[in-house]
Amino acid sequence: MNTIARAACELLDRQEPFILATIVSHSGSTPRTAGSRMIITAAGRGIGTIGGGLLEAGAMSRAVELIGKGQSALMPFDLSDNNVATMDMICGGQADVLLAFVSPTELNRTVFDQWRRMLDQRPGGCLITVVRGSQENIEAVAHCVATAAGEIIGDFPLSGGEGEMALNAAAGSTGPRWLALETGFVLAEPTRRVPGTYLFGAGHVARYTAAVAAMAGFRVSVSDDRAEYANRERFSDAHEIRVLENFDDAISGLSVGREDFIVILTRGHLHDKTVLAQALRTDAGYIGMIGSRRKRNAIYGALLEEGFSEADIDRVHSPIGLSIGAETPEEIAVSIVAEMIRHRAHSFTAHG
Structure with a gap:
């Protein structure tokens, strides 16, 4: 993820918006590539990969449209039957790709810079993505990082029981974890030690x-x-x-x-x-x-x-x-x- 984090910081420093594409699962299952990420720029350039094939091509095409509108979306992909052989990613079932619009705000620059530092310096912690809305209509996407010391940096629009559940999921996660909310979901990804x-x-x-x-x-x-x-x-x-x-x-x-x-x-x-x-x-x-x-x-x-x-x-x-x-x-x-x-x-x- 270091490449993604560094690329995000460089784009934000240049005041360029982008889409952060992440494979998630709404069924609660954990496909092999859950948590895989890539960045898609307004020019249609991809940084990183979510597996290639039709899934990635479809996500990149939709991402360019979303950047122009300043919107986010959740794209479902049917990975069963003939599509499995084409994409060679997940054996059956449903894969969803979150296309999160990231604007070049000072807050996002702070969050992604902190994420990059956590990946480089290896102190532990977690990147948390909070999604509000339904599969058909994503209303808002917020990013923050939770440090190993328990500090929250960035936009964390949850409180009460939902906020506590999200933070507990982040603290106890050893890999990407998806958590359903009444009005959306949370994706928590620990900053793994890079060899x-x-x-x-x-x-x-x-x-x-x-x-x-x-x-x-x-x-x-x-x-x-x-x-x-x-x-x-x-x-x-x-x-x-x-x-x-x-x-x-x-x-x-x-x-x-x-x-x-x-x-x-x-x-x-x-x-x-x-x-x-x-x-x-x-x-x-x-x-x-x-x-x-x-x-x-x-x-x-x-x-x-x-x-x-x-x-x-x-x-x-x-x-x-x-x-x-x-x-x-x-x-x-x-x-x-x-x-x-x-x-x-x-x-x-x-x-x-």
């Missing part, structure tokens, strides 16, 4: 790996000891760029948790070994190192002699990336991020 990807090395493979990882929803940090390589011009998609004095304390000062990724792509095996030794002392859930099996085995042997265990070595993905016959830096980057996506899907979802 950090720490790239060490800023060469050609790292440059493309950073770009692909950012597109795939990772929060990318790039570190190198060469300022002419580690810079914003080369890594425009990175969230953080660090120019090191050397690699001896490359991970010092970084908060690396079990959901984070360390990707070692330095320019030589000595630097790789230096960074890998530090990486193995972190809780990183994924550690990958580029290089041939011969180079990898030499590094492993040296680390074992220094006191690391076989269990430590078993944590490392090397040669890094899925085996897809990649040769160019661009192809290698795709193979690396593909392996990261697979690891994220198989490992971290189990942690909740």
Whole structure:
């Protein structure tokens, strides 16, 4: 969601209204893509995706009309029968897409900026969308954020029992949650921790790996000891760029948790070994190192002699990336991020 939040802030800063499209469910079921979001601009440009196919095309077409009128709408889509095969999204049932008009007011700028900060800084909290009206006629849509400390920032037009129910749903939610009201509904979405990807090395493979990882929803940090390589011009998609004095304390000062990724792509095996030794002392859930099996085995042997265990070595993905016959830096980057996506899907979802 970081891409959506950042794009929303940029549009609001430019005084541009947009539609925030979100998949919800009125039946109370939770389809696979519930909570998926995208932004649609007045020019018809889409940022993000709600799954593609006819659903997304229909939502984008309607969104442009709504922006011109300053209105919101709830669009139902029948995802059964022939449409399922076409859209490949949800196996049967009914999907509803909320097309929420967001005007460039100071209050909305504050709300979406706070949401962006919460996603970037990972303090916890929830984005709450309050919808008033019926499926046929959406009267009003309000957005606010509830911080981990219980503070409400933005427009929260609920009080009494409804307000209490909405806030309890937000506080107890580990994923997107839909709550029916007498006069509408509430969608609460917790700000999930975005896995950090720490790239060490800023060469050609790292440059493309950073770009692909950012597109795939990772929060990318790039570190190198060469300022002419580690810079914003080369890594425009990175969230953080660090120019090191050397690699001896490359991970010092970084908060690396079990959901984070360390990707070692330095320019030589000595630097790789230096960074890998530090990486193995972190809780990183994924550690990958580029290089041939011969180079990898030499590094492993040296680390074992220094006191690391076989269990430590078993944590490392090397040669890094899925085996897809990649040769160019661009192809290698795709193979690396593909392996990261697979690891994220198989490992971290189990942690909740």
